Amino acid sequence: MKPRLKKLKKLLQQESLDAAIISSIPNIIYLTDFAHFSSEEREAFLLITGGNNYLFTDRRYIYAAQKHVKDFTICEIGQDNHLEDWIKKIAKKEIINRLGIEENNITIAEYKKIASAVTRTKHYDLHALRMIKSQQEIAAIKKACAITDQAFEHIVEQIQIGMTEKEVALLLEMFIKKHHAELSFNTIVAFAENGAYIHHKTGDKKLTANSPILIDFGVRFQNYCSDMSRTFFFGKATNEQKDAYQTVLASQEKAIEFIQKKLAKKEVINLSEVDLIARDYMVKKKYDSLPHALGHGIGLEVHESPRLSPASEDMITDGMVFSIEPGIYNLNKFGIRIEDIFAVEEHKLVQLTNSSRALLEIHN
């Protein structure tokens, strides 16, 4: 049995649960390595009991699941055998009274069906398990980050005046797919004032001379994600832009140094403190406080635990992988964001995305 399944079964014991339903796609991939299901529609559930593991899906996926998913009994959901029928039958046979559910994923409509099959349901989640990555998981993220760096280099070489944001995003995507990887989220390419919209929707704006370019994109490799942002300039940056750029960069460096020093001294590091270091530096430099969290964990999901935010209660430990991404957003003018991914390995902070962060002005 996979170590992850063992850990989950131990968690269920600790939580006094007889079994758990897994409904979120990243958790299904985490436990089965099977990544066929759409994340937009509900196409599968897992049920983990003390002694058994079940995967429920419909006829569209049943044969692929039988072929690829080890350690699970594959059960077909259909018109005459709904999920709740399966759970009732198994609950009776294996004496399941207390069932764990992902309350942040199960809908009310699903809950009404599932809850009728057992005595009690209770929230549980896998965030704490997934937050600490294995070497194998970190290796996949490293590979995703390496492709990310190559893709960014490709864009710096290819970008030209007159290209639209969408065309640049397509160049990135083609490069990534030709390197046998996928996008981990919809690429943000923001020219000029569009960079001030933190999650700008890549559009048809054309690149003009002396324009800042903000690119925020990620790669998915073997189901694991990367995420990187760079801001650079086609032509010359203004003094105002340069000052903002250097402030964002220094703010990121302050956060990195803070972690490195504390790790070296083996001191406890609260992620809320890391957020504060970067945030305070920007305010000290007379900029607005960061309008989003400083960073987020990354793995099977682009955004997962831990959070680097003022409200975060997590402390840094080996096996964590997260982004550090300060930004300055000057509405109607421009936005600057610099984002890199870091892993904590053997009490050291290892940088996984390695594209240059020096202020870049492209002249051609």
Add this chain to the structure above:
Amino acid sequence: MKPRLKKLKKLLQQESLDAAIISSIPNIIYLTDFAHFSSEEREAFLLITGGNNYLFTDRRYIYAAQKHVKDFTICEIGQDNHLEDWIKKIAKKEIINRLGIEENNITIAEYKKIASAVTRTKHYDLHALRMIKSQQEIAAIKKACAITDQAFEHIVEQIQIGMTEKEVALLLEMFIKKHHAELSFNTIVAFAENGAYIHHKTGDKKLTANSPILIDFGVRFQNYCSDMSRTFFFGKATNEQKDAYQTVLASQEKAIEFIQKKLAKKEVINLSEVDLIARDYMVKKKYDSLPHALGHGIGLEVHESPRLSPASEDMITDGMVFSIEPGIYNLNKFGIRIEDIFAVEEHKLVQLTNSSRALLEIHN
């Protein structure tokens, strides 16, 4: 105010609801035309009351929402103003007791927060509204279908022995994106026996001679989706494959003719009957009954109401847009699926995807 908002407000009155929370992304797009939010993470909610419309989102989207979303008050969700705080405040001011929620979309965790703000919640949904498309909506789907036909023609011209499934999918995607559209779902390209997996995950299998090729893909244009499947042959089809192909094609034609005849006579058409016509024909020809529904509605989502399935309770009316997609899946050997999109306009069945359905053998 947009007609859609008016219709929703009327629905709320009929359901004796004081207000409704809209949480699903397709419904948010339906009511706002704003398609920036990720469908994988919860980034926004709408609240529609008798007199007002609110959009709640965080700082990453707030300025873009203010710029693009008309008829809505844009409210920022943050650390100090959670969704439930907003709802409580508005519920008090506008006297909201009974709140509609999308029970098939709201999670238990969200429900626990939202429910504390009002006296009672009740399920409502927009499927019935969205099932009947306006001319403008059908026009967008027609455009998506036209690009779909062009993309398929491009693939028939470009496909070569030795290409992998993923390479063919990438060619399709590039063509679609260069035509200013997006994919509406992850393209299925299945060579040879892979076609027998109904939702095959496109992989690294290479195309060899005398191989069936099943392609199931869709385009998203102005937020509206298309969906089309074709099965063709690189080299020669076997007699077994030809017989299955002609059976699938005839089964689709039986369903189409059934609808056309009944529409002409202005008779009631139950979608369950349409499913049965196609299903029964295949069984009569000694094939297994269809292992999935015959078709599905399509619009802002690839799969939406109505369903063409044995359990469907919907009847055909003007403004419906749906797929008809019979298939034969011969495990370990091959799969055949033919899928087209149809609209019902002025009591006529209009075919929107128009790629040839004649058995195609490519020889080069």
